[in-house]
Amino acid sequence: MTANPTSSVRFDRIDRAQALMREQGVAAIVVMNHDDYRWFFGIDRAQPRAIIPATGTSALIAFTAEEEELRTLLGGPEIMIWGSVGGQINDVVTHLRAIAAEVTAAAPAPPTHLRVAMQQWFETPAFLVDMFRRVNPGVELVSSDPIMDPLRAVKEPAEIATMTAAQQVAGIGMDRARTLLRDGATAHEVATEAIYAMMRAGAQRTSTPIYVNVGRETCMLHGWQSPRPMRTGDLVVIDLTPVVDGYCANLARTFVLGEPDARQRSLLDAYEALIPAVRDAMRPGATVAQLDACAAAVLRERGLAEYHVNGIGHGLGLRFEETPASTIIPPHRNVPLQEGMTVTIGHPILAIPGFGGVRHEDVYRVTPRGGEILVPYPIAPVVAASAPAG
Amino acid sequence: MTANPTSSVRFDRIDRAQALMREQGVAAIVVMNHDDYRWFFGIDRAQPRAIIPATGTSALIAFTAEEEELRTLLGGPEIMIWGSVGGQINDVVTHLRAIAAEVTAAAPAPPTHLRVAMQQWFETPAFLVDMFRRVNPGVELVSSDPIMDPLRAVKEPAEIATMTAAQQVAGIGMDRARTLLRDGATAHEVATEAIYAMMRAGAQRTSTPIYVNVGRETCMLHGWQSPRPMRTGDLVVIDLTPVVDGYCANLARTFVLGEPDARQRSLLDAYEALIPAVRDAMRPGATVAQLDACAAAVLRERGLAEYHVNGIGHGLGLRFEETPASTIIPPHRNVPLQEGMTVTIGHPILAIPGFGGVRHEDVYRVTPRGGEILVPYPIAPVVAASAPAG
Numbered sequence: 159m160t161a162n163p164t165s166s167v168r169f170d171r172i173d174r175a176q177a178l179m180r181e182q183g184v185a186a187i188v189v190m191n192h193d194d195y196r197w198f199f200g201i202d203r204a205q206p207r208a209i210i211p212a213t214g215t216s217a218l219i220a221f222t223a224e225e226e227e228l229r230t231l232l233g234g235p236e237i238m239i240w241g242s243v244g245g246q247i248n249d250v251v252t253h254l255r256a257i258a259a260e261v262t263a264a265a266p267a268p269p270t271h272l273r274v275a276m277q278q279w280f281e282t283p284a285f286l287v288d289m290f291r292r293v294n295p296g297v298e299l300v301s302s303d304p305i306m307d308p309l310r311a312v313k314e315p316a317e318i319a320t321m322t323a324a325q326q327v328a329g330i331g332m333d334r335a336r337t338l339l340r341d342g343a344t345a346h347e348v349a350t351e352a353i354y355a356m357m358r359a360g361a362q363r364t365s366t367p368i369y370v371n372v373g374r375e376t377c378m379l380h381g382w383q384s385p386r387p388m389r390t391g392d393l394v395v396i397d398l399t400p401v402v403d404g405y406c407a408n409l410a411r412t413f414v415l416g417e418p419d420a421r422q423r424s425l426l427d428a429y430e431a432l433i434p435a436v437r438d439a440m441r442p443g444a445t446v447a448q449l450d451a452c453a454a455a456v457l458r459e460r461g462l463a464e465y466h467v468n469g470i471g472h473g474l475g476l477r478f479e480e481t482p483a484s485t486i487i488p489p490h491r492n493v494p495l496q497e498g499m500t501v502t503i504g505h506p507i508l509a510i511p512g513f514g515g516v517r518h519e520d521v522y523r524v525t526p527r528g529g530e531i532l533v534p535y536p537i538a539p540v541v542a543a544s545a546p547a548g
Numbered sequence: 549m550t551a552n553p554t555s556s557v558r559f560d561r562i563d564r565a566q567a568l569m570r571e572q573g574v575a576a577i578v579v580m581n582h583d584d585y586r587w588f589f590g591i592d593r594a595q596p597r598a599i600i601p602a603t604g605t606s607a608l609i610a611f612t613a614e615e616e617e618l619r620t621l622l623g624g625p626e627i628m629i630w631g632s633v634g635g636q637i638n639d640v641v642t643h644l645r646a647i648a649a650e651v652t653a654a655a656p657a658p659p660t661h662l663r664v665a666m667q668q669w670f671e672t673p674a675f676l677v678d679m680f681r682r683v684n685p686g687v688e689l690v691s692s693d694p695i696m697d698p699l700r701a702v703k704e705p706a707e708i709a710t711m712t713a714a715q716q717v718a719g720i721g722m723d724r725a726r727t728l729l730r731d732g733a734t735a736h737e738v739a740t741e742a743i744y745a746m747m748r749a750g751a752q753r754t755s756t757p758i759y760v761n762v763g764r765e766t767c768m769l770h771g772w773q774s775p776r777p778m779r780t781g782d783l784v785v786i787d788l789t790p791v792v793d794g795y796c797a798n799l800a801r802t803f804v805l806g807e808p809d810a811r812q813r814s815l816l817d818a819y820e821a822l823i824p825a826v827r828d829a830m831r832p833g834a835t836v837a838q839l840d841a842c843a844a845a846v847l848r849e850r851g852l853a854e855y856h857v858n859g860i861g862h863g864l865g866l867r868f869e870e871t872p873a874s875t876i877i878p879p880h881r882n883v884p885l886q887e888g889m890t891v892t893i894g895h896p897i898l899a900i901p902g903f904g905g906v907r908h909e910d911v912y913r914v915t916p917r918g919g920e921i922l923v924p925y926p927i928a929p930v931v932a933a934s935a936p937a938g
Binding site: 203204221222223226227242278282283285286287288295301329345346350353357358363366367370374375377378382383467487509510512515523 | 574592593594612613615616617639669670672673674675676678703739740743748752756757759763764767768772812843857892897900901905
């Protein structure tokens with residue numbers, strides 16, 4: 159196979175994945191998620207489907223009408239065409255059998271079964287995995303994380319540049335949102351204008367719905383848009399998640415309409431204090447468990463220990479939550495960070511139940527000097543409760 | 549348990565689900581998706597988690613800081629509180645064991661294992677299901693569709709009203725998108741303005757990214773936003789999916805910049821002709837397979853049989869694709885429609901590979917007189933390629 163020089167396919171990345179697959183005894187990766195698909199093939203589509211065998215040519219699976227378009231775009235990879243979901247499943251099964259036959263023929267001691275890896279995250283629906291297992295009874299399905307994590311965790315400079323651009327777009331959204339905060343404003347209005355500002359600035363979409371939480375609803379981690387208008391004295395948490403060229407940003411800020419009361423001030427001050435403590439500890443070898451301990455220590459000093467919640471940050475990149483995603487996968491609490499990983503600080507809400515909570519979240523690059531923020535954005539929680547005259 | 553009169557919980561729906569669970573020998577439903585959660589409890593949240601046993605009180609699972617808020621909102625249901633994902637899993641396991649003990653004690657012939665139902669759609673990630681199975685080895689996990697489909701398929705009048713409002717919002721988005729189509733416009737610009745118009749009109753979010761496909765990229769079913777600007781002569785397919793109060797809308801239209809050529813005209817005319825044929829057949833008892841046959845017959849008459857693709861419509865409601873979702877679950881092709889179900893016409897692209905495709909999609913209510921469109925929206929594909937002067 160000759161690589162098409164204009165192809166967006168990252169054949170170097172496919173080669174590195176194939177080397178890991180052979181090391182780990184995995185016969186193929188079945189890609190059914192946007193992030194790995196974009197990482198390997200440089201494009202994305204609504205139904206990403208591909209098979210990367212441990213040896214040989216990758217196959218993309220596409221609808222009949224997409225064939226010519228994909229061939230032109232991609233050059234190299236083989237393209238399997240189907241006209242229906244049933245056809246797609248048959249094609250995948252047939253292709254995996256062919257891979258199995260090759261593996262068996264080549265191996266000195268043929269494996270007793272075929273090991274196939276697939277991403278097992280939120281985007282991979284249970285019914286597709288079950289369907290896959292049913293039609294591939296001889297296949298052991300394993301997580302592709304042990305192959306993909308080592309390859310994707312540390313970001314290339316071009317990836318950092320795109321993530322920086324995405325984080326700048328989040329800042330544009332936050333600038334716009336901040337100007338709208340006033341007595342009587344609705345969370346929906348703020349979210350609408352923030353999304354519009356971010357899309358005009360280049361965001362394709364957002365990773366999550368835009369969370370704008372008001373008053374005691376700020377207690378809800380990633381709550382929805384609060385229904386009641388904001389009032390003087392309310393805490394308002396805004397969490398923005400624009401996506402630029404497939405890469406995710408994450409910027410959260412908490413505001414108070416008018417002067418914070420003592421409890422609000424104590425939560426805001428504590429959050430602002432824990433960020434530099436965690437940032438300093440964000441070095442190669444550190445774990446989220448250790449970062450959590452830094453945050454807990456700051457809260458303990460301030461008499462807020464009972465409100466501490468673990469999971470101070472999460473990895474992000476082409477996926478909104480990547481390894482370490484410690485609040486989703488508990489063992490990720492102990493994954494050592496590496497230089498060049500991109501991790502947030504500020505994921506958990508610091509909340510007094512029934513009262514309200516605060517959080518400020520940014521994206522950092524892990525370095526031996528601690529976390530380097532991708533794009534600094536001010537923490538300035540106090541906003542005037544009434545619109546300025548004029 | 550006394551129902552809180554201000555609670556948003558639909559205790560009548562819980563009762564009907566419990567009756568079906570007992571009939572089907574299901575001990576509990578574990579709800580981890582937005583649509584069932586909203587259908588039962590009248591609210592939504594980022595991480596919907598609840599257990600509805602076949603008998604007795606439902607339990608909502610929430611973070612510590614959310615407890616008071618949820619209790620006030622919901623009144624009746626029991627609320628299980630957790631501080632971490634690990635805690636949550638433990639709570640769910642413990643609660644299911646208690647349900648198992650009750651089932652065993654009550655049954656004349658105790659079941660050999662506990663059957664628990666869960667939704668198995670796109671929103672239910674494989675890793676959560678696998679984790680659930682690992683920590684609940686005595687539990688047989690089954691799809692909740694046989695319980696939820698009979699309950700949710702036929703929409704209540706209030707649901708039809710909300711879906712009509714959502715479809716009107718989609719129309720507002722399409723009005724806005726249409727005015728922006730001109731030589732040099734980008735798909736991203738059109739999508740940005742359409743989303744903004746829909747959110748200002750009350751959409752909370754969209755079910756899918758907003759697809760705006762240009763030229764031969766219209767071949768891609770649910771492609772992404774095309775990168776190159778549109779030019780005179782291009783086909784442009786716009787697919788809008790706003791969500792209002794949790795209910796999904798779906799409106800797709802195809803446009804041509806300037807006068808269509810003969811092939812474009814033949815595709816456009818054929819799609820416009822197949823819609824009334826399918827709509828007339830959309831009566832109680834009809835299946836998607838039969839509706840597909842109607843569409844295929846129209847295309848055959850016009851010499852376009854080779855471009856026919858199955859899956860002319862899909863159910864929608866609180867979920868963007870509900871039963872019948874024939875392009876996802878092949879057996880859904882043979883599910884008989886019922887009066888009051890809401891189903892689209894216009895899902896598949898009618899495309900000439902490498903050239904381009906067309907589709908117009910709307911939402912219909914199944915009636916004995918055929919499909920009744922929720923909100924009529926004009927099919928008027930030809931737009932001026934240049935912006936009007938002034």
